[in-house]
Amino acid sequence: MHDHLLSVRNLKIEATSYPPGEPPKDITIVEGISFDLEKGKVLGLIGESGAGKSTIGLSALAYGRGGVRITGGEVLLEGKDILPLGKRGIRTIRGARVCYVAQSAAAAFNPAHKLGDQVIEATLAHGLMSEAEARKRALYLFEVLGLPNPDTFGDRFPHQVSGGQLQRAMTAMALCSNPQLIVFDEPTTALDVTTQIDVLAAIKHAIEETDTAALYITHDLAVVAQISDHIMVLRHGHMVEYGTAQQIIEAPREEYTRALVNVRQKKREEAADQTDTLLKVDNVSAGYSNGFKVLFDVSLHLPKGQTLAIVGESGSGKSTLARVITGLLPPSEGSITFDGKQLTPALKQRSRDDLRRIQLIYQMADTAMNPRQTVGQIIGRPLSFYFGLHGAKKRARVAELLEEIEMGSGFIDRYPAELSGGQKQRVAIARALAAEPELILCDEPTSALDPLVAEGILNLLLRLQAETQVSYLFITHDIAIVRAIADSVAVMHRGKLVRFGPKSKVLAPPFDDYTDLLLKSVPEMEIGWLEKALASRKMESAGN
Amino acid sequence: MTDTTETSALPPETSQRRSLGERFPLATLILQRLGLSALLLFAVSVLIFGGVEALPGDFATTYLGQSATPQAVANIRADLGLDRPIVTRYFEWLGGAVQGDFGNSWASGNSVSEQIGRRLGNSLFLAFFAAVVSVPLAVGLGMLAVFYRDRVPDKIINIVSLAAISLPEFFIGYLLILFFAVNMRIATFPATVYDSMGFIDRLQTIALPAATLVFVVLAHMMRMTRAAILSVMSSAYMESAELKGLSAMRAIIKHAAPNAIAPIVNVVALNLAYLVVGVVVVEVVFVYPGMGQYMVDAVTVRDMPVVQACGLIFAAFYIILNMVADIIAIVANPRLRHPR
Structure with missing residues (x-):
């Protein structure tokens, strides 16, 4: 009975939902989950949003987030059920x-507090070490996790360090009290790929070094494959498949797992002829009114009916470039030519027809739509604004557009809150299409979506392009998406264009340093990829 | 198809020279606040002087009553210097005010500064003790309400404080007088203090007006404290604290309170300013010889130097207290205290 560090038996988790205008009802979030975790091993929990993976992870701390209740089953830590412990009892386990x-x-x-004080807080609160011992351990962990200036790192405040460093500091905070188990809840999801690989390596090294067991939660199978011994695939709060990392990646048994493994393998041939230019950006520089420059001398072009992917990390200036093209941020230097005609720099001076021809799709469809308007009103607005459509004609066109985006006219009177994330993004696409544009600027339209849903959106965009000859300027940080949809690629880094050209040329060697780093940092669906990538990096820096 | 592949991996120049404001954001912001407050005070002095000047009615006519012949009115105006241009008089008055001299009262001929000094002392005495009771009580009750959120203690605290804020202050004052002074006879009324009174006597005398003021300002501060802490409580770092196994009280004090300081200090400052400035009604109800009553008396006889002086002092209190709150909020922000 005491063989396992953590044993979860038949876990059931419920929450109360409050649908508007109806009595509250209990819904089951997780049901029938059982697994064992040995000392020092890592179990990956993987699934789409709503699969219940965070909820299961938090049950190891007997914690329910936002009114979620653990209503059945057992969570045994070294053979002892922690669920009936009560407030005081569970505090001795948490942290x-x-x-x-x-x-x-x-x-x-x-x-409001220094990082160092927060890292050792739980250790001191539980009386596990003296303050001097805890500080020493924190210092050791900062070193293990590869943080810069480990001896002074703890004196800094959270806002003074980067996102990747904070994520490592959080890992140090978890490791400080010498716990038996750590629950990692998507620790690298919010990071850039080039940062993700470092954090991932640091976490893997630290848990091996300290022999801590871990539950590693993520939606990215390629990431979890690098760090886990076993993987559990979850969907809608149920287990789909459980196995060793190797078996899940190389020989998935279930249909759903296979779909997850294969989701980012799509590749598309680029257009052969890239000469019929629709959009041309010439030597554009731009900055904010406080004098902070964001774009430096960017020149690129996009052929008619094709897709130009702009790749870069956060802060590389890729969204700013889109703002410059729309006219939201007039450039300080350079010009933009659209369909052979130079565009007025500022949005306010552009003609209504110029506005119509360039449309935008945002990352968060949620915040880009008025929650108090129906789908019909949202899509209908550009129809009356640009084409003066009203009444039955407008409604008929909205229904047509809803068919176009594979949703159907049944959604016309629904509100955004009643739609799923993928459906919202489809409505946003329909709104852009309603203007019958020649160019759609897509600003990371799939990065907030689950992989399978994102794939659906990409397929939709490609189909629409084939039908309407619309061009896309597609901003993304995801190389897999570039491979799947682009004809030409622009790589941006710190506001400068690093590399631009047809996809086959940009993504083929010889690479410049940054593109090389970017491409090598993208996790691949392969056991041992992390070690290989790190090794090749080391060799290069040794070679230099 | 031309080859457009470009390669350049040079980072852009980031070594732009940093301005003083970027290097010392805290000092810069505080200096800014001080400067703004001074400017604001100056603007207020113009408004007060101009406003009083524009008031209908005239001291000379009010003072002389039925014997106000044009000649007598002109004589008095000349005596008071009212025949000179307004700008000259303004700068004379401002110059005196900066040195603490507000001129002489038209009605009594005494020095305004001297009279105000005593009155202001009384007002501050009352405000101070009302604040000493109400601020810790409000913040404590707010924390307690958060701790027992949506349970009986929270609801009782909310209902009682809401009731207190809903009643007009003079009504609370009369209720307190009825119960404690008339029925139970354990408090004194009227609450008039004299120079000859001892400290303990004074405290006993101001018990009722101070209690009234506490009731009036308590609810606002308490509810803001509760709201500020609750908004902090829903943040991810509070979940972190809970998952570290910290006790709820420790999490509130160590992790929630430091981040809730700014909004709480702001509402406390507003209420402290109210305690000094807004007590006119309470002073009148309790016949308390403070600034409020002094100003009301001066307005009825058109005694302009007194009205102006009171107005300027009230404004100064309001501005200074809000400035202090602003500065505390700035200092409490770790992003400004410890720049990158």
């Missing part, structure tokens, strides 16, 4: 024997 690493370390650290 001492089981620790938690949140997705957003930036939010999970208290902005």
Whole structure:
């Protein structure tokens, strides 16, 4: 009975939902989950949003987030059920024997206290070490996790360090009390790929070094494959498949797992002829009114009916470039030519027809739609604004557009809150299409979506392009998406264009340093990829 | 198809020279606040002087009553210097005010500064003790309400404080007088203090007006404290604290309170300013010889130097207290205290 560090038996988790205008009802979030975790091993929990993976992870701390209740089953820590412990009893476990690493370390650290004090707080509160011992251990962990200036790192405040460093500091905070188990809840999801690989390596090294067991939660199978011994695939609160990491990646048994493994393998041939230019950006520089420059001398072009992918990390200036093209941010230097005609820099001076021809799709469809308007009103607005459509004609056209985006006219009177994330993004696409544009600027339209849903959106965009000859300027940080949809690619880094050209040329060697780093940092669906990538990096720096 | 592949991996120049404001954001912001407050005070002095000047009615006519012949009115105006241009008089008055000299009262001929000094002392005495009771009580009750959120203690605290804020202050004052002074006879009324009174006597005398003021300001501060802490409580770092196994009280004090300081200090400052400035009604109800009553008397006889002086002092209190709150909020922000 005491063989396993953590044994979860037949876990059932419920929450109360309050649908508007109806009596509250209990819904089951997780049901029938059982697994064992040995000392020092890592179990990956993988699934789409709503699969219940965070909820299961938090049950190891007997914690329910936002009114979620654990209503059945057992969570045995070294053979002892922690669920019936009560408030006081569970406190002796949280932060001492089981620790938690949140997705957003930036939010999970208290902005008012120094990092070092927060890292050792739980250890001191539980009386596990003296303050001097705890500080020494924190220093050791900062070193193990590869943080810069480990001896002074603890004196800094959360806002003074980068996102990747914060995520590592959060891991140090979890490891400080020498816990038996750590729950990692998507610790690298919010990071850039080039940062993700470092954090991933640091976490893997630290848990091996300290022989801590871990539950590793993520939606990215390629990431979890690098760090886990076993993987559990979850969907809608139920287990789909459980196996060793190797078996799940190389020989998935279930249809759903296979779909997850294959989701990002799509590749598309680029258009052969890239000469019929629709959009041309010439030597554009731009900055904010406080003098902070964001774009430096960017020149690129996009042929008619094709897709130009702009790749880069956060802060690389890719969204700013889109703002410059729309006219939201007039450039300080350079010009933009659209369909052979130079565009007026500022949005307000552009003609209504110029506005119509360039449309935008945002990352968060949620915040880009008025929650108090129906789908019909949202899509209908550009129809009356640009084409003066009204009444039955407008409604008929909205229904047509809803058919186009594979949703159907049944959605016309629904509100955004009643739609799923993928459906909202489809409505946003329909709204852009309603203007019958020649160019759609897509600003990371799939990065907030689950992989399978995102794939659906990409397929829709490609089909629409084939039918209407619309061009896309597609902003993304995801190389897999570039491979799937682009004709030409622009790589951006710190506001400068690093590399631009047809996809086959940009994604083929010889690479410049940054593109090389970017491409090598993208996790691949392969056991041992992390070690290989790190090794090749080391060799290069040794070679230099 | 031309080859447009470009390669350049040079980072852009980031070594732009940093301005003073970027290097010392805290000092810069505080200096800004001080400067703004001074400017605001100056603007208020213009408004007060101009406003009083524009008031209908005239001291000379009011003072002389039925014997106000044009000649007598002109004589008095000349005596008071009212025949000189307004700008000259303004700068004379401002110059005196900066040195603490507000001129002489038209009605009594005494020095305004001297009279106000005593009155202001009384007002501050009352405000101070009302604040000493109400601020810790409000913050404590707010924390207690958060701790027992949506349970009976929270609801009782909310209902009682809401009731207190809903009643007009003079009504609370009369209720307190009825119960404690008339029925139970354990408090004194009227609450008039004299120079000859001892400290303990004074405290006993101001018990009722101070209690009234506490009731009036308590609810606002308490509810803001509760709201500020609750909004902090829903943040991810509070979940972090809970998952570290910290006790609820420790999490509230160590992790929630430091981040709730700014909104709480702001509402406390507003209420402290109210305690000094807004007590006119309470002073009148309790016949308390403070600034409020002094100003009301001066307005009825058009005694302009007194009205102006009171107005300027009230404004100064309001501005200074809010400035202090602003500065505390700035200092409490770790992003400003410890720049990158």
